Amino acid sequence: MSNNSILVVGGGFAGITAALEAxxxxxxxxxxxxxxxxxxxxxxxxxxxxxxxxxxxxxxIQFQRIKNTPNVKVITMAEVTSVSGSAGNYDVKITQxxxxxxxxxxxxGDCEKACTTKVESEFDFGIGTRKVAYKTHxxxxxxxxxxxxxxxxxxxxxxxxxACTYDAVNLDDAPKTIDLAVxxxxxxxxxxxxDVSNLTNLGGGTLKNVVTNMQFERLAAPSGxxxxxxxxxxxxxxxxxxxxxxxxxxxxxxxxxxxxxICCMASLKHVRYIRERSDANxxxxxxxxxxxxxxxxxxxxxxxxxxxxxxxxxxxDIVEDANGNPIVTVENALTGIKTEEKFDMVVLxxxxxxxxxxxxxxxxxxxxxxxxxxxxxxxxAGCAKQPLDVMKSAxxxxxxxxxxxxxxxxx
Amino acid sequence: MSNTVKVQPDLNFIxxxxxxxxxxxxxxxxxxxxxxxxxxxxxxxxxxxxxxxWAQWGLKDRLVNDIDIWLCHNCGACSDLCPRGAKPGDLxxxxxxxxxxxxxxxPIIGKWMSSSSGLIPLAAIPALLYGIIWFIMGxxxxxxxxxFELVDHAWVPVKEGGQIAFxxxxxxxxxxxxxxxxxxxxMIWAFYSGVRNMLKAFDGQPKTFIVGRKKEPSMIAALxxxxxxxxxxxxxxxxxxxxxxxxxxxxxxxGHRWLMxxxxxxxVVTGIVAGTHWGGWFLxxxxxxxxxxxxxxxxxxxxxxYHPVKLLAIVGAGLGVYGLIALxxxxxxxxxxxxxxxxYDWYLITLIWAIFLTGIGALIFxxxxxxxxAYPIYYVHLISVFMMLAYxxxxxxxxxxxxTVALSYxxxxxxxxxxxxx
Numbered sequence: 117m118s119n120n121s122i123l124v125v126g127g128g129f130a131g132i133t134a135a136l137e138a139x140x141x142x143x144x145x146x147x148x149x150x151x152x153x154x155x156x157x158x159x160x161x162x163x164x165x166x167x168x169x170x171x172x173x174x175x176x177i178q179f180q181r182i183k184n185t186p187n188v189k190v191i192t193m194a195e196v197t198s199v200s201g202s203a204g205n206y207d208v209k210i211t212q213x214x215x216x217x218x219x220x221x222x223x224x225g226d227c228e229k230a231c232t233t234k235v236e237s238e239f240d241f242g243i244g245t246r247k248v249a250y251k252t253h254x255x256x257x258x259x260x261x262x263x264x265x266x267x268x269x270x271x272x273x274x275x276x277x278x279a280c281t282y283d284a285v286n287l288d289d290a291p292k293t294i295d296l297a298v299x300x301x302x303x304x305x306x307x308x309x310x311d312v313s314n315l316t317n318l319g320g321g322t323l324k325n326v327v328t329n330m331q332f333e334r335l336a337a338p339s340g341x342x343x344x345x346x347x348x349x350x351x352x353x354x355x356x357x358x359x360x361x362x363x364x365x366x367x368x369x370x371x372x373x374x375x376x377x378i379c380c381m382a383s384l385k386h387v388r389y390i391r392e393r394s395d396a397n398x399x400x401x402x403x404x405x406x407x408x409x410x411x412x413x414x415x416x417x418x419x420x421x422x423x424x425x426x427x428x429x430x431x432x433d434i435v436e437d438a439n440g441n442p443i444v445t446v447e448n449a450l451t452g453i454k455t456e457e458k459f460d461m462v463v464l465x466x467x468x469x470x471x472x473x474x475x476x477x478x479x480x481x482x483x484x485x486x487x488x489x490x491x492x493x494x495x496x497a498g499c500a501k502q503p504l505d506v507m508k509s510a511x512x513x514x515x516x517x518x519x520x521x522x523x524x525x526x527x
Numbered sequence: 528m529s530n531t532v533k534v535q536p537d538l539n540f541i542x543x544x545x546x547x548x549x550x551x552x553x554x555x556x557x558x559x560x561x562x563x564x565x566x567x568x569x570x571x572x573x574x575x576x577x578x579x580x581w582a583q584w585g586l587k588d589r590l591v592n593d594i595d596i597w598l599c600h601n602c603g604a605c606s607d608l609c610p611r612g613a614k615p616g617d618l619x620x621x622x623x624x625x626x627x628x629x630x631x632x633x634p635i636i637g638k639w640m641s642s643s644s645g646l647i648p649l650a651a652i653p654a655l656l657y658g659i660i661w662f663i664m665g666x667x668x669x670x671x672x673x674x675f676e677l678v679d680h681a682w683v684p685v686k687e688g689g690q691i692a693f694x695x696x697x698x699x700x701x702x703x704x705x706x707x708x709x710x711x712x713x714m715i716w717a718f719y720s721g722v723r724n725m726l727k728a729f730d731g732q733p734k735t736f737i738v739g740r741k742k743e744p745s746m747i748a749a750l751x752x753x754x755x756x757x758x759x760x761x762x763x764x765x766x767x768x769x770x771x772x773x774x775x776x777x778x779x780x781x782g783h784r785w786l787m788x789x790x791x792x793x794x795v796v797t798g799i800v801a802g803t804h805w806g807g808w809f810l811x812x813x814x815x816x817x818x819x820x821x822x823x824x825x826x827x828x829x830x831x832x833y834h835p836v837k838l839l840a841i842v843g844a845g846l847g848v849y850g851l852i853a854l855x856x857x858x859x860x861x862x863x864x865x866x867x868x869x870x871y872d873w874y875l876i877t878l879i880w881a882i883f884l885t886g887i888g889a890l891i892f893x894x895x896x897x898x899x900x901a902y903p904i905y906y907v908h909l910i911s912v913f914m915m916l917a918y919x920x921x922x923x924x925x926x927x928x929x930x931t932v933a934l935s936y937x938x939x940x941x942x943x944x945x946x947x948x949x
Contacts (some may be wrong), residue, residue: 168623215728317564319610368610403558432563432608447559454562454573 120524122149122517123208125196126471128156129506130498131304132178133181133513138520139187139432144151146296148210149192152262153252154179156306157499160239160253162336162389164506165411170279170338172255172410174506179257192258193293196444199301199479203493204490206479207295214289216263221284223251223259230279235267237341240334241395243327243349244341249276253339260284297478298522300493302516303480307468307499310365310372318364318464319434319442324350326434326442329382336389348461350440356458359444360386361431362402376467377503380406382438383465384418396480399425399457403448434462440493468503497520529574536585539540544590547628548621548642548869555579555613561605563714566766567598568945574598575605575615582618591629592728594942596622597926597933602776603866604769616866624871626929631721640921642870646682653913657906660702668696672898691893693905699704704801708918716929717920720886725929729936737941744945749938750931752945755935758787762947775857782853785846786879792843799836800826847883851876878922881911 120143124135124234127149134144147154155178158164158171194212200297201207207450217227227249236247239252246252248268251261261283265274277285309330312321319326325348327335334340348355360383365371380402387398398421404428407415419426435443442462445455473486480494488496497516544552557580563571574595581589590596590864591615599619605618628637639645646810664669673696674689675682682695697703744752756762764780810816829838855876858868920926939942 280546283905367558369612370608370610403556428557428559429612430558430560430563432560445563447562447576449559450555452572452577453569454568462770 119205119299120144121146121298122300122302122520122524123196123206123296124302124304125188126156126304126306126489126498126500127151127154127176127192127508128304128306128498129158129174129512130504130509130516131156131302131307132175132182133510134186134302134304134497134517135441136185137517138177139185140181141521143517143521143524145188145334146298147188148194148196149190150195152192152215152260153256153258154182154192155255155257158506159255160241160330160337161333162338162340163385164439166505166507167270168385168388175255175257177467182257190258193199193262195481196478197293198241198359203491203523204299204302205498206298206493208491209299210294210296212292213295214265214291215260215285216265216287216289217261218284218289219252219258219260220282221280222258223256223261223281224282225251225261225368227261227263227276227285228241228277228283230275231268231272233268233272235264239307239332240341241328242317242330243331243334263287270328271355298527300495300520301479302495302497302520303472303477303500303511304477304513304516305471305477305488305500306499307503308471308473310376310466310469312364312464312466314371315365315464315466317433317521318361318431318447319436323434323436323442323462324348324440325436325460325463328464328466330378330466332386332389334465336386336393346390353460354394357456357461358390358399359431359442359462360398360400360516361434361444362405362465363430365469366465367403372467372469372485375406377408378418379465379467381408381411381414381505382503384415386463387418387421387424388452392421395423396460397423397425399427399459401429401431401444402427403430411503417453466502467520469497470500472500492517493523495523519524534584534586535547537587538585540587540590540627541582541585543617544621544625548867549582549614549618551612551614552579552582552618553613554611555583555609555615556611558610559611560608561615564604564608564769565599566604566768567600567763568595568597568600575619578618578622579615581621590622591625592732593622594729594732594933594937596618596626597930598763598765598937598943600768600780602769602772602779603861605773606865607769609865614866617869620869621870622924624869624923625931626725626927627871627921627923630724630929631717631925632803633655633717634673635701636918638873640874640918643874649918650910650915653875653910654667655918656706656913657697657909660697661902663907664696664698664702672902674896674898691896692829693889693893693899693902694920695934696902697805697905698911700827704805707913707916710913714916718925721920722928722932726936728932731938734940740941743941744939746935746939749935750943752938753931753935757949758911758931760947763934769921775853775860776885778853779857782850782857784850785811785852789843789845789850792839792846796836796840796843800828802826844883844887847879848887851883852878853879877914878911881907885911 122143122145124131127147135147139145141436155175161171163170175471192214194210197211198209199206214429221291228247231247231249233248236242237244237246248264249261273287273295277287309328335342338344367374383400391399428449429446431444431446436440436442443458445456470486472482472488480491481489487502488500490496495516497513539884559576562576568574582627598618599618601620604615606614639649668684675692675695676685676689761780761784768776794900803822803826807819810819886906889905889908897936938945
């Protein structure tokens with residue numbers, strides 16, 4: 117039986133945009149999101165291009181549109197487990213993990229106060245902690261707590277339930293299976309930061325004061341573990357000398373065999389974060405500084421910073437001294453001099469790996485790098501398709517909505 | 528901004544380089560990972576990034592006169608970590624191959640040595656020479672697989688019984704020693720000329736003034752230093768390993784060292800045999816007959832297996848095979864996507880295998896009395912030894928002279944420090 121509903125897999129910026137564009141012209145859309153919240157990677161940023169807005173800014177508008185569009189149905193903490201059928205007629209099975217918190221939650225935070233166990237925060241990429249009853253970030257949508265029952269003791273769970281005055285905690289919550297019939301599927305599963313443990317010559321994630329660019333976003337974010345202060349992880353000292361290592365995994369056939377598109381601009385943006393907060397010296401080591409389109413102007417303005425040096429040469433070795441200061445080795449390709457330089461903190465501009473990489477993606481094909489290739493009724497959007505910035509992700513979401521509508525129109 | 532340099536690319540040179548093993552050099556995008564991960568590359572103007580850009584630009588003058596290609600010991604760390612698969616290690620190996628081809632005189636030998644098609648003329652020279660000798664001697668002796676008895680220090684052919692004597696079929700005084708002395712002299716002449724060309728090229732390069740450097744060491748002092756550290760102790764070679772090198776890579780340096788000692792031992796053996804033989808002859812000729820016959824007796828062949836010189840030869844052969852196994856195992860297991868082997872590599876390793884296996888085989892089958900195997904194997908042994916010695920300056924083995932000279936020169940000008948430091 118034909119169906120004109122649309123499924124959007126992944127509720128990041130591209131997915132939300134695709135869902136809204138289709139729903140606002142009358143189609144029924146389901147967003148399936150694996151996280152407890154919508155907004156994807158944008159939600160984790162401190163500021164995002166092109167205008168360096170805080171993520172709450174753009175996402176608030178999108179969330180408002182979702183609230184005003186009953187055609188959009190959001191299923192969080194859920195994964196697609198099977199897809200069958202063909203364009204115009206898909207049967208999709210979705211498994212939803214238990215949240216243990218129902219829609220009565222007001223986010224008062226009493227449950228969080230009632231628990232003691234702290235675990236590493238996924239949202240902060242391991243540089244912060246969270247309780248077992250938690251809200252990932254202040255502008256979380258849906259605005260509802262999550263209980264991490266796997267990491268909580270029986271007594272702690274009982275305490276959490278007791279603390280809730282709204283009867284919002286449901287400890288009997290269990291995994292659910294949802295069957296959907298849809299006509300088209302938008303795959304906007306996004307990206308994950310490249311796993312630094314593969315970059316053995318850059319410390320492989322074991323050096324304390326070597327962080328990734330996404331961890332750096334969390335350090336700079338007001339809602340992050342340091343409340344927006346840039347402090348190095350080992351001793352919470354303010355770094356006075358910071359290095360950025362570009363192409364940490366990107367443009368490398370041993371790792372990601374493509375340019376991740378955003379990292380050069382992200383590092384230049386990070387230079388701005390630093391300059392807003394301190395007068396630390398910053399060095400950016402690069403192969404080529406790639407500033408697509410009008411971003412070149414951003415580079416020109418950032419570059420005028422006297423305490424910023426841009427050095428052509430890829431860092432190929434990082435070790436740390438006894439005090440945890442990272443030491444990078446690099447050949448400046450313009451002067452032909454190889455030096456070892458000590459920094460207080462190093463930021464690896466790790467690349468974008470499609471979330472689908474290494475997974476078997478249902479009902480659609482991927483290229484050798486793991487990026488999703490469009491099928492007949494299955495359309496890729498955002499960074500699942502190729503590395504993009506937020507603006508272009510949104511554009512690709514709109515384009516995907518159009519193609520999805522073309523698939524289901526008239527059915 | 529007026530000192531603009533106009534780059535004059537030599538396109539033929541780029542094609543030549545790509546042909547001798549630098550086929551992936553165009554993939555390089557100058558990220559400089561290679562220079563950083565190289566465990567030997569110095570801080571000032573490190574290699575091999577600059578060589579990659581010179582190669583892409585076709586700057587022939589810079590590359591063929593570049594001393595740094597001899598500082599590289601080809602561990603492959605640069606190629607392993609190269610994000611583009613541009614194989615800088617292969618480029619430096621290709622440049623060394625070009626040097627083997629062009630440094631010594633007689634370009635025809637260089638051309639023959641550069642590809643497998645040249646193998647036929649190269650092998651034909653010793654094969655014909657010793658084939659003719661075998662034919663003539665076999666006709667005279669009445670058998671092409673003769674057996675002998677030792678009568679009064681001379682091999683007398685016998686129809687029944689007797690033993691195999693290579694010296695009976697190929698008399699050393701007439702068919703071995705003179706030929707190899709000429710070959711040796713030819714090799715020395717070619718090396719002399721090659722080294723002169725090499726030093727002339729190095730001298731033409733711009734010099735670096737090093738602040739605070741003491742008086743420049745003499746070439747002799749640098750040479751002695753190189754022999755002491757880089758050659759006998761393999762200091763650079765043992766350092767030439769990436770941090771997470773696997774076992775095969777680590778064994779490469781030790782295997783090479785054992786093989787080198789094996790050659791030194793076999794050289795000593797050959798020296799004793801030839802020295803005592805001709806020394807004894809000379810003493811007898813001078814009228815000191817008593818001492819002459821004692822000296823002759825020391826190195827008289829075939830030696831019994833318990834003879835110290837024979838024992839040294841057997842130990843040398845064993846060490847050589849051990850070293851060869853380590854080197855071959857690594858080369859066979861190289862990841863082709865990262866590091867490839869050229870004709871120069873395979874030629875040399877196969878030739879040395881041939882020398883060792885035929886040497887050992889000739890000994891074994893001689894003792895067993897299997898003439899039909901012993902003589903042909905010995906014949907192949909003669910051909911392979913001839914090929915190694917006569918064409919040495921044009922082969923990869925030429926590094927034993929060229930690399931030694933280059934490292935000594937590098938120490939003299941301060942490109943690398945004296946002693947074991949990098």
